Amino acid sequence: xxxxxxxxxxxxxxxxxxxxxxxxxxxxxxxxxxxxxxxxxxxxxxxxxxxxxxxxxxxxxxxxxxxxxxxxxxxxxxxxxxxxxxxxxxxxxxxxxxxxxxxxxxxxxxxxxxxxxxxxxxxxxxxxxxxxxxxxxxxxxxxxxxxxxxxxxxxxxxxxxxxxxxxxxxxxxxxxxxxxxxxxxxxxxxxxxxxxxxxxxxxxxxxxxxxxxxxxxxxxxxxxxxxxxxxxxxxxxxxxxxxxxxxxxxxxxxxxxxxxxxxxxxxxxxxxxxxxxxxxxxxxxxxxxxxxxxxxxxxxxxxxxxxxxxxxxxxxxxxxxxxxxxxxxxxxx
Amino acid sequence: xxxxxxxxxxxxxxxxxxxxxxxxxxxxxxxxxxxxxxxxxxxxxxxxxxxxxxxxxxxxxxxxxxxxxxxxxxxxxxxxxxxxxxxxxxxxxxxxxxxxxxxxxxxxxxxxxxxxxxxxxxxxxxxxxxxxxxxxxxxxxxxxxxxxxxxxxxxxxxxxxxxxxxxxxxxxxxxxxxxxxxxxxxxxxxxxxxxxxxxxxxxxxxxxxxxxxxxxxxxxxxxxxxxxxxxxxxxxxxxxxxxxxxxxxxxxxxxxxxxxxxxxxxxxxxxxxxxxxxxxxxxxxxxxxxxxxxxxxxxxxxxxxxxxxxxxxxxxxxxxxxxxxxxxxxxxxxxxxxxxxxxxxxxxxxxxxxxxxxxxxxxxxxxxxxxxxxxxxxxxxxxxxxxxxxxxxxxxxxxxxxxxxxxxxxxxxxxxxxxxxxxxxxxxxxxxxxxxxxxxxxxxxxxxxxxxxxxxxxxxxxxxxxxxxxx
Amino acid sequence: xxxxxxxxxxxxxxxxxxxxxxxxxxxxxxxxxxxxxxxxxxxxxxxxxxxxxxxxxxxxxxxxxxxxxxxxxxxxxxxxxxxxxxxxxxxxxxxxxxxxxxxxxxxxxxxxxxxxxxxxxxxxxxxxxxxxxxxxxxxxxxxxxxxxxxxxxxxxxxxxxxxxxxxxx
Numbered sequence: 008x009x010x011x012x013x014x015x016x017x018x019x020x021x022x023x024x025x026x027x028x029x030x031x032x033x034x035x036x037x038x039x040x041x042x043x044x045x046x047x048x049x050x051x052x053x054x055x056x057x058x059x060x061x062x063x064x065x066x067x068x069x070x071x072x073x074x075x076x077x078x079x080x081x082x083x084x085x086x087x088x089x090x091x092x093x094x095x096x097x098x099x100x101x102x103x104x105x106x107x108x109x110x111x112x113x114x115x116x117x118x119x120x121x122x123x124x125x126x127x128x129x130x131x132x133x134x135x136x137x138x139x140x141x142x143x144x145x146x147x148x149x150x151x152x153x154x155x156x157x158x159x160x161x162x163x164x165x166x167x168x169x170x171x172x173x174x175x176x177x178x179x180x181x182x183x184x185x186x187x188x189x190x191x192x193x194x195x196x197x198x199x200x201x202x203x204x205x206x207x208x209x210x211x212x213x214x215x216x217x218x219x220x221x222x223x224x225x226x227x228x229x230x231x232x233x234x235x236x237x238x239x240x241x242x243x244x245x246x247x248x249x250x251x252x253x254x255x256x257x258x259x260x261x262x263x264x265x266x267x268x269x270x271x272x273x274x275x276x277x278x279x280x281x282x283x284x285x286x287x288x289x290x291x292x293x294x295x296x297x298x299x300x301x302x303x304x305x306x307x308x309x310x311x312x313x314x315x316x317x318x319x320x321x322x323x324x325x326x327x328x329x330x331x332x333x334x335x336x337x338x339x340x
Numbered sequence: 341x342x343x344x345x346x347x348x349x350x351x352x353x354x355x356x357x358x359x360x361x362x363x364x365x366x367x368x369x370x371x372x373x374x375x376x377x378x379x380x381x382x383x384x385x386x387x388x389x390x391x392x393x394x395x396x397x398x399x400x401x402x403x404x405x406x407x408x409x410x411x412x413x414x415x416x417x418x419x420x421x422x423x424x425x426x427x428x429x430x431x432x433x434x435x436x437x438x439x440x441x442x443x444x445x446x447x448x449x450x451x452x453x454x455x456x457x458x459x460x461x462x463x464x465x466x467x468x469x470x471x472x473x474x475x476x477x478x479x480x481x482x483x484x485x486x487x488x489x490x491x492x493x494x495x496x497x498x499x500x501x502x503x504x505x506x507x508x509x510x511x512x513x514x515x516x517x518x519x520x521x522x523x524x525x526x527x528x529x530x531x532x533x534x535x536x537x538x539x540x541x542x543x544x545x546x547x548x549x550x551x552x553x554x555x556x557x558x559x560x561x562x563x564x565x566x567x568x569x570x571x572x573x574x575x576x577x578x579x580x581x582x583x584x585x586x587x588x589x590x591x592x593x594x595x596x597x598x599x600x601x602x603x604x605x606x607x608x609x610x611x612x613x614x615x616x617x618x619x620x621x622x623x624x625x626x627x628x629x630x631x632x633x634x635x636x637x638x639x640x641x642x643x644x645x646x647x648x649x650x651x652x653x654x655x656x657x658x659x660x661x662x663x664x665x666x667x668x669x670x671x672x673x674x675x676x677x678x679x680x681x682x683x684x685x686x687x688x689x690x691x692x693x694x695x696x697x698x699x700x701x702x703x704x705x706x707x708x709x710x711x712x713x714x715x716x717x718x719x720x721x722x723x724x725x726x727x728x729x730x731x732x733x734x735x736x737x738x739x740x741x742x743x744x745x746x747x748x749x750x751x752x753x754x755x756x757x758x759x760x761x762x763x764x765x766x767x768x769x770x771x772x773x774x775x776x777x778x779x780x781x782x783x784x785x786x787x788x789x790x791x792x793x794x795x796x797x798x799x800x801x802x803x804x805x806x807x808x809x810x811x
Numbered sequence: 812x813x814x815x816x817x818x819x820x821x822x823x824x825x826x827x828x829x830x831x832x833x834x835x836x837x838x839x840x841x842x843x844x845x846x847x848x849x850x851x852x853x854x855x856x857x858x859x860x861x862x863x864x865x866x867x868x869x870x871x872x873x874x875x876x877x878x879x880x881x882x883x884x885x886x887x888x889x890x891x892x893x894x895x896x897x898x899x900x901x902x903x904x905x906x907x908x909x910x911x912x913x914x915x916x917x918x919x920x921x922x923x924x925x926x927x928x929x930x931x932x933x934x935x936x937x938x939x940x941x942x943x944x945x946x947x948x949x950x951x952x953x954x955x956x957x958x959x960x961x962x963x964x965x966x967x968x969x970x971x972x973x974x975x976x977x978x979x980x
Contacts (some may be wrong), residue, residue, distance in 0.1 A: 036817070085839055116940060120866035127874025131846065134881045138839060146885070152881045157875060179941065356962065363969070398955040439973045448967045465959040469966060476970035489850060491974075517926025527926070537922030541915065758916065 020112045024101055031060040033063035039300050046304040073237035078141055081234070084104055085139035086254065089241035093132025097249035100125040103181050104256045106204040107284035108264040118179035119171065122257060123164050126212060130156040131251060132229045133214075136243070140234035148230030151196040151220045151311065158318040159211040159218075165326035166204035169262045170194055183265030188198055197336075200329040202262045204322050206298075209254040213247060217306040256288075257297035260262065263291050286298025342483050348395040348404035351412060352452055357383040359445040366438025369551045371731045377440045383448075387416045389660050395649050396458065399625040400520050403458040406809040411455035411588040413765075415581055416667055419448040420623055421672045422577035424784050428683050429573045433481050440480055444577065447473035451585035460509045463589055467505070467553070470585060474578050490569025497562045501552035508545030510596070512557050515539050517529045525596045534600045542543040543598060547608055550593075553586030554642045555618040556612050567635035568689075575631060576675035579638045582662045590649055599693050602652045609650050610742060616643030617749040624756045629689050632672070633756060637715060639754060641667055644727060647746060649732045654753050654810040656733035659726075666714075666726040667797055673711040673788040677704065680781050694760055696769025704782075705764045705790045713758040714792045717750050722795035728802065821855045836897050838884050842877060849873045860933050863942040 037059070039054065044051030051060035079085060103118040105111035115121060130153060137149015171177060173194060174185035175221030186193050195202045211218040219230075232243045259265060274279050309317070358379070366375060390412045399575035422444055430437060450470030457463035475498060479491025502718045512517055515538055516527045533539055540600070552559040567575045598605055620640025645667070648660025681693060698705035714721035727750065731743040776782060795802055828848040835841040849872045856865035935952050936944045 055853070082837070082839060085843065088843065115862070117862055118941070120863075120870065124866055124869040124874060127870055127878070130874070131880050131881075134885070135839070135843070136907045138881075138885055150882065150885055153878055157878055157882075160874065178880065351956075385840050399952070401953075401955050439969055442969055443966070443973070446962065446969075449962065459956070460958045461953070465956050465963060469959060472963060472966045472970060475971055476966075480973060482974065513925060515930065516926060533924065537919040537923065538924075539922070541919040769922065 017112060020110070021102075024106070024112060025098070028249060028252060029100060029245070032245050033067065035076040035248050035296060036244075037063050037064065038296070042297065043304045043326060047300070049089050067241070070237055070241040071138075072333050074150050075239065076234075077196075078234045081141045082139040085135050087239075089132050089139060090232075090239045090246070091132075092135065093129055093241045093246035094249070096128040096132065097246040097253065100253045101249070103179065103255065104177065105183065105260070105265070106256075107288055111180065111287070113179070114180060117177045119167055119177045119182075119261070121255075122253065123160070126163075126253070127156070127160050127251065129246065130247065132243070136235065137231040140231075141290055144233045144236050148233065152214060152231055154319075155211060155218065155220060155314065158315060159208045159322075162204055162318060162322035162326050163208035165228035165323065166201045166208060167257075167261060168326070169198045169201040169329050172330070172337055173197065179265075183267060185258055186264045187267040187270070192267070192271065193262060193264035196214070198262060198329070198333070200260075200332070204326045204329065205258060205262065207317070207322060209258065210299065210302065210316070213250040213254055215247075215251065216303040217308050219312060220311055221307065249300055251256070251296060252292070255292050255299070258295050259288060259291040264294075265291075270340045272290045276337050343393060344399075348383045348393050348397045348456075349391045349402055350393040351404075352449055352456075353785050354376070354382075354386050354389055355449045355452065356654075358386070359442055359449065362438060362442050362445065363464060366442070368721045369438075372437040373427055374429035375438055376423045376427045380420050382522060383416050383420050383423070383426050383445075385595060387413060390416065393639065400454075400522065401459040401462050404456050404457050407592065407661075408452075408455040408588070410806060411584060411664075411807040414454050414584045414665055415448050415451040415455070418577060418581045418584070418668055418672070419783065421446055421788075422573060422581075423513060424780050425576060425672075425676055425679050426573040427762075428779070428781060429571065431677050432683075433484075433571065434534055440477070440808060443473040443477050446692075447477065447577075449583055451586040451588075454585045455588040457589065457592070458521055460512065460521065461522075462507060463593070464502070464505060466619055467585075467589070468502060470582055471502065473580060475572070477574045477578070478566055480683050481571055481700040484569075486569035487571060488569075490566040493562055493569075495719045496548060497552065501549040501559070504545050504552075505549035508700065510541045511542035511545065515542070519651055521579075521593065521596050521621070521718065523767065528535050528597070528712060529600050532600075534604075539601070543601060543605055544608070544763050546598075547605065550586055550590045550611060551676040554583050554590065554646070556642050556646060557616040557639065558612075558618065560619060560639045560642075563639055564632050564635045568629060570676060570781045573691075576633070576672055576679070577681075579634070579675075580664075580668045580671055583638070583642060584668070585662055587649075587660060588643060591660065594649060595652075595687070599652075606650055609646060610739070613643050613646040613650060613742070614745055616640070616646065617746060621752045621756075623752070627756070628691055630691050630694070630760075633691065634674060634678070636673065637753070637757070640704075640749065641671075641715075643749070644730055644746060647730045647742065650739065650742070653733065653737055654734060654807075656730075658803070658806040658810055659729035659733040662803055663726040663730055663811060665802060666792075669716040669788050669791045669795070670711055670723055671784060673707070673792060674715065675787065676781055676785045677708050677711070680704070680775050680785075681773065683781075684775070693773075694763045695767040697764040697773070698770055701775045701777075703777055704785070706795070707785055708764060709761050710792060712761050714796070716757045717753045718754075720793070720796045725796055725799040728773065729799075816891075816935045817858060818855075821851055821858065825855075834897075839881075842881055842884070846873055847876060849877070861941055861945075862935060863945050 039060075040062075041051040044187055052062040055061040055065045077111065080088075100122045102112045103121045105114070133152040133156070134149045137145045137152065140146070170182060173189070174182040176182060176185070189197070191197060210216075214220075234242055235243060266288040268279055268282075268287060352407065363373060365378065369375060390535065394406070394409070396403050396405075408434075423441060426444075428438065430440060440748055448472050450466045450468070450473060453466030454463060454470060455466075457466055475495040477493050479488050481487040502700065509519070512524060516524045516531070518524050518527060528539070548559060552562075555563040561616065566757070567579060570578070587699045594602075594605060617640055618706055620636050620638070620643055624633050624636035627636060641663075645660050645663050648656040648658075648663065650656065651659070659774035682689070694708075697708070710721060717727045719725075727746075731746060734740075734743045734746070777786065819870050827847060828851065832841045834843045834849060835844065849868060853865040853868040854873075856862070856868060931944075939947075
């Protein structure tokens, strides 16, 4: 009975998380188009519903009813499998993210490592899609993505080592708690180097502009999913946006204090203590996602060799330096 | 936090410092010859340190005893020789000069760790360190198809043999619950499980993988191709170093872990040794390429050295160690001459290039004669003394007939070694070659030949050194 | 009993997956099965309470090494390979050796005996956490092999550069 109760709680949590996240994914596209539109002095979507608010719904319906085209000579089982791998890898990572104090589907000790593992699996979806499509553009997109994801995974993982060292745990709950009791209230300041490396690598890891080489439309049509249409295409898009949400949550949890507010802010403005944690979490998350859109609208795309040089010659040495400094600091204090 | 005793590891640490500084120096130095000089000087310093750093540390994982010291001496002399003979050779061939020496030193560190391994994990890691470096070294001339082929073959077969070794280690760990060489030996003796089938299977895996590393038949298939394809300086390096290192772990593992099973492994090793001597000596007869011939000769010498293990006694072990030292000198000597001829653009690796060498270069031909005598085992050279001690050990262990077999194969080997001598002294040369003995290679050749004669006439100090070094 | 069933599932599945991996004609399919195999290995680690190893298994093997495999395979001309016959002509000889070795190993397995169990219990590991336990073991007990392993990685880096760098004249 006890077991049944626990399982049903978990199922309820999963349903809540997935529906909230899918809702956010849908409106993240809307938000993106609006934000970028404003930044480029345009209006963004405005026809479907008031202020275009129903645009994501229309998009969803469209992709659902579109014809599912499978290219000739494609490797069918792999072609079917690729988007599923992408979305599954992205979704599983949601399981270990604590959205506010005590709300987490599975509170495992290896939270960060689990997220890193899942984000590295996302590369399979992309590479296999590129390969199975039997198309030059998709193939090149897949190759680029494989190299990019591997390179930036290293710096992504290393940039988080400083946080792990400071918190002494892989558990995201523990990391947030350790931050709220630290001097600055969040790790973005003591881990400024790690934070910088993390932001850049996270953008590259999710294949977002200015590192969207795998899907650079001006050279590769749409990159690895050039041959996908309809619902499979939507799965890839959803995986990309979920990836963004996960990376933003990781930034919030590891560097920005999660659902907590620094104690000195509370001391200055005691009334803020009444705001529930989930609100802080979501506000910080939105800020991070906004940052994604902001740099997309601002920065031009990198050239491929520049991307590799940035990853291997700047970010990895920087993150190693960060680990060294953090280690020494931890030893002294 | 207690710091482990680092004194026994000092030679390895020094070597690591040497290799890391080499990597950095290579960036700034234009005169690449200085890298070789730096390697030689560094290794000489390490040789001195080897004798002063003894003891057991890291909870028995690292054992710097007189046994390992003897082998480390061989490895370091070997790397010094290899560094010297590479200078001329590399100028014309490889562009990555610094990395070449870095990998040489890395391989040597691996061998040193192997010789000192008191734990199977350390043993395996040392072996991998050595093997990885030599795989790359074999293929360092990338424009040469043979060199690349050698590297790929060596890598694939080496990876298999490492996997087999790991399987053996895992079986041993499962049965005895320990990775410490000494503890496993004690456990086997205490429990009396010498007839355990799984343990015997582990033993077979160990023999297979070590047999691969020492190039014993039937695990020798890679040797001719790799020795032929690899750059000659590397062939000289790896026909001694990795072989001696493999013999070091062979001796240590079999004498400490499996002494109770000696009845089983001696029975396994005797056919292997006979087959190795047969394959090495008989196939060498048919070779016309000197590098391939020396490769088969190296297989044959592994067969002789195996006799020392078969004796399963301290006497046999010290004879094997002594033989490895002697083999180092005579093998390097042979390769120096090959390299000197290689460096003359006109001549290649064929044994016919040695025709009439005595007319144009009497001294070089005479030195080669001594080396060839020594490889055959003719007194008063060192090769004779080395074989004598090996055969004595086997006879004393009760395998007199095996010594007879080995002597017969030695007699066969005279044919192909002395054929070179015949070519040099009794044939007319096709092409005139002028070799200079006043450069580093020539001086090294003279030193090596002197050592071969010196050990041949006066073997006592070296035998004593090896005898001190028993386990 | 449950333990045996779970282990049995993992063992049987892993062996069958390994067989599938080596018999696929299409390397891409092999890789997908290999990926599933890695997940099973990770599952077996989890089953042994070695959660850190499980995570590393996924990150390193599935996330990095297999992706590199994919990368290299994509650079090869796979469509050509698909038309060739699956095995080399000498495969019966290899098969004979495999069967003989398998028989040898199976016979030997009956001699299996277990050594003394070590004095660290699972409950001890749970108390400090698996990551901490692994870290302590690596950096205290096995410090020397750990450092040697770092040298091996350095050799691998240097070797890769030596073999792949552009020729400098």
